[in-house]
Amino acid sequence: MAKGKRKVPGINASSTADISFILLIFFLVTTSMDSDKGLARRLPPPPEDEQQDAEIDVKERNVLQVMVNSAGNIMCGGEFIDITQLCEKAKEFVKNENNSPLLPEKHNKEIPLLGNCVVTDKHVISVQTDRGTSYNVYYQVQNELVRAYNELRNELSLAKFGRVYDMLDDEHQAAIREYYPQKISEAEPKNYGGNK
Amino acid sequence: MPELNTSSLPDLIFSILFFFMIVVTMREVELKVRFTIPAGTELEKLEKKSAVSYIYVGPPTQQYRSALGTGTRIQLNDRFAEPAEVMDFIAEERTKMYDQTAQVVSLKVDQNTQMGIVTDIKQVLRKSWALKINYSSTKRN
Numbered sequence: 580m581a582k583g584k585r586k587v588p589g590i591n592a593s594s595t596a597d598i599s600f601i602l603l604i605f606f607l608v609t610t611s612m613d614s615d616k617g618l619a620r621r622l623p624p625p626p627e628d629e630q631q632d633a634e635i636d637v638k639e640r641n642v643l644q645v646m647v648n649s650a651g652n653i654m655c656g657g658e659f660i661d662i663t664q665l666c667e668k669a670k671e672f673v674k675n676e677n678n679s680p681l682l683p684e685k686h687n688k689e690i691p692l693l694g695n696c697v698v699t700d701k702h703v704i705s706v707q708t709d710r711g712t713s714y715n716v717y718y719q720v721q722n723e724l725v726r727a728y729n730e731l732r733n734e735l736s737l738a739k740f741g742r743v744y745d746m747l748d749d750e751h752q753a754a755i756r757e758y759y760p761q762k763i764s765e766a767e768p769k770n771y772g773g774n775k
Numbered sequence: 776m777p778e779l780n781t782s783s784l785p786d787l788i789f790s791i792l793f794f795f796m797i798v799v800t801m802r803e804v805e806l807k808v809r810f811t812i813p814a815g816t817e818l819e820k821l822e823k824k825s826a827v828s829y830i831y832v833g834p835p836t837q838q839y840r841s842a843l844g845t846g847t848r849i850q851l852n853d854r855f856a857e858p859a860e861v862m863d864f865i866a867e868e869r870t871k872m873y874d875q876t877a878q879v880v881s882l883k884v885d886q887n888t889q890m891g892i893v894t895d896i897k898q899v900l901r902k903s904w905a906l907k908i909n910y911s912s913t914k915r916n
Binding site for chain 2: 725
């Protein structure tokens with residue numbers, strides 16, 4: 580059929596923007612930009628041989644025993660406590676404000692930027708769980724202990740440097756960390772099944 | 776006033792799209808264990824996503840439940856594993872990393888897991904010298 584050359588209309592490109600919107604929304608929905616958050620911990624280095632894992636001799640006053648059994652009961656320093664009290668007890672233990680003979684020993688220590696301080700450098704918080712303890716309870720215990728240290732560090736930072744711990748530069752943060760080092764030791768869980 | 780030439784609007788959208796494609800991370804691993812991570816207050820962000828190895832611990836998802844029961848399992852990347860295999864996994868992950876000293880292991884453990892298996896994993900991590908760990912959790916309060 581002889582037809583004149585027909586002009587094919589050009590493609591309407593006004594909706595290519597819509598196509599790209601769809602792709603964009605797809606990516607927004609299927610991916611995650613928020614960074615993973617969690618409780619950061621540092622494990623102790625592995626023992627050279629089995630014996631090293633055994634407890635080093637520490638004075639009873641320097642150790643805060645935190646034990647959790649499989650039912651989720653928490654025992655701190657010999658008495659059963661609720662999770663909400665753990666933070667206060669830990670803070671009281673690590674700070675030992677009045678140099679009580681029942682709480683850790685205090686020694687003089689020279690810390691740059693803070694001068695000569697009296698710190699409880701021999702303290703240890705020992706956490707012992709049962710193999711049947713729920714992870715959530717253990718996690719909450721770790722959370723409270725880290726919270727205790729963070730609060731103590733913040734208080735010191737505000738008192739000495741006038742700013743919160745996170746706002747300090749590395750040197751100052753290192754000084755505060757030396758004043759309140761995180762000494763949380765975790766023992767091999769026993770299989771008691773009941774109260775320990 | 777002359778009308779705005781809108782023929783380059785798609786290009787703008789494409790540039791935003793490319794930004795997202797480069798910045799975000801798509802989930803590469805198909806989760807075979809179901810878990811609810813605990814909620815805490817003292818959280819830290821995981822810096823350097825490239826230096827993170829993930830270990831998932833929890834009961835298997837519906838489709839695997841028939842084969843493996845409902846006991847707690849460990850998933851490394853995309854397969855099930857036993858605590859002993861974690862050591863090889865960590866070594867393997869470490870070789871893939873650019874900055875090997877900054878390796879962080881993110882433990883995504885279900886809330887109701889028993890501590891026995893978690894402690895086994897931690898002992899193996901200690902032996903592999905992967906000492907920086909992060910208990911994955913959401914924020915509360």
